[in-house]
Amino acid sequence: MKGYLKYFSNKTAWYLLTLVVAVILNFLLPRLTPGNPVATIASKAVAGMTDANAIQKVYEDYTRMFGLDKSMPEQFLLYISNLFKGDLGVSFSYFPREVSDLIGSAIGWTVALQLPAILVGWFLGNLLGAVAAYIKGPVDKVVFPVFLFISNVPAFGMAIIILFVFGIYLKWFPSSGGYGFDLIPALNMKFILSVIRHYQMPFWSIVLTTIGGQAIGMRSMSIYELNADYVKYSRFLGIKDKVIVKYVFRNAMLPQITGLVLSLGTMVGGALVAEMIFSYPGLGTRILNAVTGQDFPVISGCTLIITVGVLLANLILEILYGLIDPRIKTAQQE
Amino acid sequence: MGKIMLEVNNLKTKYVTRFNESVYAVDNVSLRLEEGESMGIAGESGCGKSTLALSLMGYYFAPLHHIEGSIIVEGKDITKMTPDQVRKTVLGTEISYIPQAAMNALNPTQKIIRFIENVIHAHDPGMPKNRIYEMARDRFEVLNLPEEVLEKYPVELSGGMKQRTVIAISTILSPKVLIADEPSSALDVSSQKMVIKMMRELMKNGFIKSMIFITHELPLLYNVTDDIMVMYAGQIVEKGTAKEMVFDPLHPYSKGLMGSIIVPEAGTRDAKLTAIPGTPPNLKNPPAGCRFAQRCKYAHAACKVQSIEEVRLKDGRMYRCILDQNELKEGKK
Numbered sequence: 001m002k003g004y005l006k007y008f009s010n011k012t013a014w015y016l017l018t019l020v021v022a023v024i025l026n027f028l029l030p031r032l033t034p035g036n037p038v039a040t041i042a043s044k045a046v047a048g049m050t051d052a053n054a055i056q057k058v059y060e061d062y063t064r065m066f067g068l069d070k071s072m073p074e075q076f077l078l079y080i081s082n083l084f085k086g087d088l089g090v091s092f093s094y095f096p097r098e099v100s101d102l103i104g105s106a107i108g109w110t111v112a113l114q115l116p117a118i119l120v121g122w123f124l125g126n127l128l129g130a131v132a133a134y135i136k137g138p139v140d141k142v143v144f145p146v147f148l149f150i151s152n153v154p155a156f157g158m159a160i161i162i163l164f165v166f167g168i169y170l171k172w173f174p175s176s177g178g179y180g181f182d183l184i185p186a187l188n189m190k191f192i193l194s195v196i197r198h199y200q201m202p203f204w205s206i207v208l209t210t211i212g213g214q215a216i217g218m219r220s221m222s223i224y225e226l227n228a229d230y231v232k233y234s235r236f237l238g239i240k241d242k243v244i245v246k247y248v249f250r251n252a253m254l255p256q257i258t259g260l261v262l263s264l265g266t267m268v269g270g271a272l273v274a275e276m277i278f279s280y281p282g283l284g285t286r287i288l289n290a291v292t293g294q295d296f297p298v299i300s301g302c303t304l305i306i307t308v309g310v311l312l313a314n315l316i317l318e319i320l321y322g323l324i325d326p327r328i329k330t331a332q333q334e
Numbered sequence: 335m336g337k338i339m340l341e342v343n344n345l346k347t348k349y350v351t352r353f354n355e356s357v358y359a360v361d362n363v364s365l366r367l368e369e370g371e372s373m374g375i376a377g378e379s380g381c382g383k384s385t386l387a388l389s390l391m392g393y394y395f396a397p398l399h400h401i402e403g404s405i406i407v408e409g410k411d412i413t414k415m416t417p418d419q420v421r422k423t424v425l426g427t428e429i430s431y432i433p434q435a436a437m438n439a440l441n442p443t444q445k446i447i448r449f450i451e452n453v454i455h456a457h458d459p460g461m462p463k464n465r466i467y468e469m470a471r472d473r474f475e476v477l478n479l480p481e482e483v484l485e486k487y488p489v490e491l492s493g494g495m496k497q498r499t500v501i502a503i504s505t506i507l508s509p510k511v512l513i514a515d516e517p518s519s520a521l522d523v524s525s526q527k528m529v530i531k532m533m534r535e536l537m538k539n540g541f542i543k544s545m546i547f548i549t550h551e552l553p554l555l556y557n558v559t560d561d562i563m564v565m566y567a568g569q570i571v572e573k574g575t576a577k578e579m580v581f582d583p584l585h586p587y588s589k590g591l592m593g594s595i596i597v598p599e600a601g602t603r604d605a606k607l608t609a610i611p612g613t614p615p616n617l618k619n620p621p622a623g624c625r626f627a628q629r630c631k632y633a634h635a636a637c638k639v640q641s642i643e644e645v646r647l648k649d650g651r652m653y654r655c656i657l658d659q660n661e662l663k664e665g666k667k
Contacts, residue, residue: 228438229433229435229437229438229439230438230439230440230441230442232433233431233433233439233440233500234441234449234452234453235393235395235421235425236388236391236393236425236426236430236431236433237425237426237430237431237453237456237503237504238421238422238424238425238426238427238453238456238457239452239453239456240421240456243452243456247441247443247444250443251441251442251443254443324443325442325443326442326443326487326489326490327442327443327487327489330487330489330490
């Protein structure tokens with residue numbers, strides 16, 4: 001137990017260090033890109049103005065407001081002290097909306113789309129892989145390769161095919177948005193139904209591209225475990241196949257859990273492709289807009305969320321692994 | 335004469351490859367094991383020793399198939415039973431098995447005691463877990479294994495300890511016949527000794543009634559078993575007492591096998607080691623006559639055509655060769 005605690009305090013220290021470095025990079029990298037965000041924003045404000053002095057004034061106002069007149073180290077210290085207060089700053093392009101407010105309104109959509117899609121895709125993929133390995137036959141010869149093929153269609157291709165077939169040709173589902181454009185978000189039946197209908201295409205486009213990748217991993221792990229020595233030994237001691245299959249799939253699952261937790265960690269980054277093609281609200285679109293508009297605070301805010309998500313997922317994975325796999329736990333205690 | 339524990343008559347089994355070819359790995363094997371007896375099976379790699387071990391369990395699954403022959407335990411022919419009957423009433427309780435690779439024989443993510451629970455529940459689903467724990471603890475105590483092992487995962491045990499744990503688990507239901515497939519070949523000499531000691535204790539305490547010990551290490555067999563059978567290309571080529579087989583082998587293959595090792599006895603210091611040239615035949619289409627003929631320095635023309643029958647001598651010794659006993663003995667020099 002002592003070794004275990006030492007291992008994790010060690011790990012946590014490393015993760016904190018990683019976080020610090022990531023925060024610095026999150027701040028620095030967007031600001032090192034060429035171009036001036038004030039120019040883009042101010043040029044809209046000064047449209048039609050002719051007085052050079054007034055235009056100059058507007059520019060200066062914006063620069064001051066965004067804090068861009070200060071030196072880079074000053075900006076950084078300000079950013080850090082605000083971060084400790086839970087303040088991510090104010091968006092440039094959506095001035096004066098707060099970054100936390102922008103992220104908050106998008107992250108719900110992203111999580112609601114990604115979390116079930118990843119879980120369902122992961123579950124179906126593993127199920128398919130396990131069945132293909134254990135029962136073989138038509139599942140292994142037909143269903144499995146079909147999903148493998150589908151998974152190798154690039155995500156944007158898959159989304160476009162689904163959009164075209166089910167949205168435009170069959171007209172089963174609305175082709176864009178998170179809910180009907182004529183509706184105001186509220187907890188009524190009409191709105192919820194509209195959300196569910198808009199949800200289907202982005203959801204399945206993610207699920208379908210996830211299944212095959214998961215299935216191929218699970219299939220080969222299961223085949224490997226099915227031929228393990230302990231399976232033969234257990235059989236010759238009279239243990240029922242039903243019990244042995246449980247050993248096999250539990251052990252085959254272990255590496256698959258890594259994939260699941262890590263994709264849940266990067267999940268908050270948004271499903272950019274699905275969000276763009278189905279014009280679905282979410283963090284992916286937010287990041288894209290922020291990057292094109294050089295909206296530094298929003299970029300830093302989003303990347304911070306992603307950083308924290310990935311690091312947390314890694315830490316949780318380490319702890320979880322120690323609990324579910326005694327081999328890892330032994331290594332952690334050493 | 336003790337009670338007969340296991341009787342095998344003309345057992346034939348085969349492997350079916352994925353290209354639907356048959357490999358006849360066990361051909362016409364008969365043996366009889368009495369209470370208190372331990373039998374050794376020797377032979378080089380690929381001669382069918384391990385396949386024989388698996389075939390004797392009476393529990394066949396692909397790619398191994400039973401062709402004919404009977405395996406009689408307690409007066410019942412287990413080859414006539416359904417697989418589920420064999421699983422429930424024979425495996426673990428009547429015939430038990432120690433695998434070749436004990437290192438990986440245990441499920442890595444399961445505590446030893448959970449596995450023992452599964453083994454016992456496979457035969458007696460109603461037994462409460464505390465009873466199983468007591469039973470396992472008592473048995474481990476007798477076999478000088480620490481009780482803590484029960485609450486450990488396989489990865490936390492050393493190689494020798496893992497092997498001894500596997501032996502304890504295999505014999506926890508006190509089987510009549512224990513089939514040990516090279517239980518010590520992956521261990522260093524001191525762990526080997528512990529394993530052998532353990533096997534003797536199992537026998538002494540009556541936890542097993544008889545044993546078949548498979549190995550390629552003949553000196554080991556000489557120290558452990560009463561009788562030795564030598565196997566070649568799926569057939570038993572000779573059977574005799576351990577002493578006869580080591581010091582006075584008849585069959586040319588046995589001679590080659592014994593000549594290729596050193597027995598730690600007086601007078602062997604000057605002996606020269608010899609090797610048997612060539613490799614065993616492919617069992618997809620075994621040769622018509624004697625299977626050893628191609629590598630045998632005494633082979634006649636007839637050896638390669640006519641099928642060779644077993645010759646049984648009065649004292650229970652058996653060999654499979656065209657030559658008679660005296661010719662074979664002379665050939666030795």
